[in-house]
Amino acid sequence: MQLKTPLYECHKRHKGKMVEFAGYLLPVQYEQGVIKEHLAVREKCGLFDVSHMTELFLEGEDALKNIQKIFANDFAETKIGQVKYTTMLNEDGGIVDDMVIYKFSDTKYMVVGNAANHEKDYNWIKSHLFGNCTLTDRTNDYAQLALQGPASTEILKKLTEESNIPAKYYTFLEGKIAGLDCIISQTGYTGELGYELYTAPHNAVKLWDELIQAGKDFGLIPCGLGARDTLRLEAAMPLYGHEMTDDITPLEAKLNFSVKLNKEDFIGKTALEKRMDSSRVLAGFKITGKGIVREQNDMFIDGKKVGFSTSGTHAPYFGYPIALGYIDKQYSAIGTKVIFKVRGREVEAEVTATPFYKRSKK
Amino acid sequence: MKVDKDIKYSKTHEWVKFLDDTTALIGLTDYAQEQLGDLVFINMPAEGDEVSCDTPFGDIESVKAVSDINSPVDGIVAEVNEEIAENPENINSDPYGSWIIKVSNITEICDLMDADSYERFCQEEA
Numbered sequence: 058m059q060l061k062t063p064l065y066e067c068h069k070r071h072k073g074k075m076v077e078f079a080g081y082l083l084p085v086q087y088e089q090g091v092i093k094e095h096l097a098v099r100e101k102c103g104l105f106d107v108s109h110m111t112e113l114f115l116e117g118e119d120a121l122k123n124i125q126k127i128f129a130n131d132f133a134e135t136k137i138g139q140v141k142y143t144t145m146l147n148e149d150g151g152i153v154d155d156m157v158i159y160k161f162s163d164t165k166y167m168v169v170g171n172a173a174n175h176e177k178d179y180n181w182i183k184s185h186l187f188g189n190c191t192l193t194d195r196t197n198d199y200a201q202l203a204l205q206g207p208a209s210t211e212i213l214k215k216l217t218e219e220s221n222i223p224a225k226y227y228t229f230l231e232g233k234i235a236g237l238d239c240i241i242s243q244t245g246y247t248g249e250l251g252y253e254l255y256t257a258p259h260n261a262v263k264l265w266d267e268l269i270q271a272g273k274d275f276g277l278i279p280c281g282l283g284a285r286d287t288l289r290l291e292a293a294m295p296l297y298g299h300e301m302t303d304d305i306t307p308l309e310a311k312l313n314f315s316v317k318l319n320k321e322d323f324i325g326k327t328a329l330e331k332r333m334d335s336s337r338v339l340a341g342f343k344i345t346g347k348g349i350v351r352e353q354n355d356m357f358i359d360g361k362k363v364g365f366s367t368s369g370t371h372a373p374y375f376g377y378p379i380a381l382g383y384i385d386k387q388y389s390a391i392g393t394k395v396i397f398k399v400r401g402r403e404v405e406a407e408v409t410a411t412p413f414y415k416r417s418k419k
Numbered sequence: 420m421k422v423d424k425d426i427k428y429s430k431t432h433e434w435v436k437f438l439d440d441t442t443a444l445i446g447l448t449d450y451a452q453e454q455l456g457d458l459v460f461i462n463m464p465a466e467g468d469e470v471s472c473d474t475p476f477g478d479i480e481s482v483k484a485v486s487d488i489n490s491p492v493d494g495i496v497a498e499v500n501e502e503i504a505e506n507p508e509n510i511n512s513d514p515y516g517s518w519i520i521k522v523s524n525i526t527e528i529c530d531l532m533d534a535d536s537y538e539r540f541c542q543e544e545a
Contacts (some may be wrong), residue, residue, distance in 0.1 A: 070438055074456075085456075085483065086456060090457045090511075091457050091481075091482040091483060092457045092482060250465060283456065283483050286483075287482060298466065347460070347462070348460065348462060348480075349459070349460055349480045349485070351485070370482060370483075371459040371460065371472055371480070371482050378459075378460075400478065400485070402462070
């Protein structure tokens with residue numbers, strides 16, 4: 058089954074190269090290609106269709122209690138208008154999915170998860186609900202556009218008053234952009250300043266066109282899934298199915314900040330406490346040899362297997378390849394030299410600090 | 420999609436330009452570069468390596484994917500294009516001006532297409 062997002066006609070119009078992703082037909086790139094799209098986001102601005110993302114609502118008097126039980130981060134002090142990143146764990150401490158949660162009120166939260174885990178997330182949350190709390194899948198009620206890059210605030214200012222633009226990272230508000238009702242959130246998956254805009258599907262094309270028009274003078278271009286992946290990888294943001302799986306704990310994935318072991322019981326806590334001294338850890342690698350490491354390439358030191366890659370690509374901002382992967386903790390010191398086996402060849406690399414890319418804050 | 424009338428094409432989207440009966444330049448077609456996207460790395464063979472029909476002699480990486488480059492002939496690598504090895508993106512901008520290897524001592528030529536057949540072949544594949 059191939060679903061089309063409400064922006065499908067925009068992708069065709071911009072000559073997007075369409076591929077299937079998590080059941081949706083989405084552009085992997087447009088005419089300019091991944092490298093130009095990537096650099097546009099780093100230097101100017103890019104616009105992404107991320108309507109495939111899942112929107113689930115938890116509502117009711119016991120919404121917070123459910124959230125505290127089902128998710129690993131602590132939402133006790135979360136304020137209305139705040140967004141928080143969290144992982145959701147299984148009973149073994151492995152990751153079911155990662156998501157951001159929006160607090161609309163004490164009794165209303167929106168959970169935004171990965172498209173590839175849509176059903177899995179819904180079923181997992183549903184099966185653990187208790188008390189006065191409902192779960193509603195409203196994925197089809199929203200289109201989501203990600204406006205990412207240093208010029209994104211200036212572009213939004215052309216379409217709305219400044220009071221409608223959330224000033225702080227990981228906050229949101231409800232307001233109008235180009236006269237259209239939106240949830241406006243200062244969040245993203247690129248390592249850059251940016252906003253994610255949620256709107257009703259029938260508004261999506263108008264919102265897209267208004268943003269493209271307003272962004273023209275700022276160098277805004279549409280960007281596809283290819284650039285989304287290279288951007289998140291430079292920022293060392295993990296991707297489910299790669300750096301995170303049902304078997305990997307958030308501590309191994311260096312997502313400690315998404316887990317609060319000092320809050321009362323939550324699913325996976327007991328198991329996680331027993332897996333604190335895991336021997337593997339996620340690390341970043343700079344490829345120093347010839348070749349590009351992709352996912353699932355084994356990693357060696359002196360002929361001994363010490364790990365494997367989970368993602369890898371040519372990094373457009375740096376001009377050389379990078380990778381993320383799991384390595385035995387004892388070898389994870391920065392500067393450690395490793396060999397990846399890539400399609401039968403040996404490619405040299407070394408452990409490097411993450412994130413690879415960090416934006417300079419003005 | 421562009422084709423060059425004076426060269427031959429393989430089903431795996433390489434082009435061959437004969438310099439004489441036993442020497443040819445080999446490159447990737449416009450269709451191939453368009454499918455692959457931004458090219459960033461080529462794993463080249465060494466001079467003196469034997470290449471043979473429909474067998475990979477190297478691979479090429481775009482930002483998103485890796486693909487084999489197959490030889491459309493049997494022969495010996497006489498030269499690799501170092502400029503293309505350094506700047507694979509030149510294949511994106513000028514696929515027919517960017518040869519990858521020069522093969523000499525050609526003893527066998529695989530099943531190749533002329534420009535018209537290749538154009539039809541790509542339309543069917545798309």
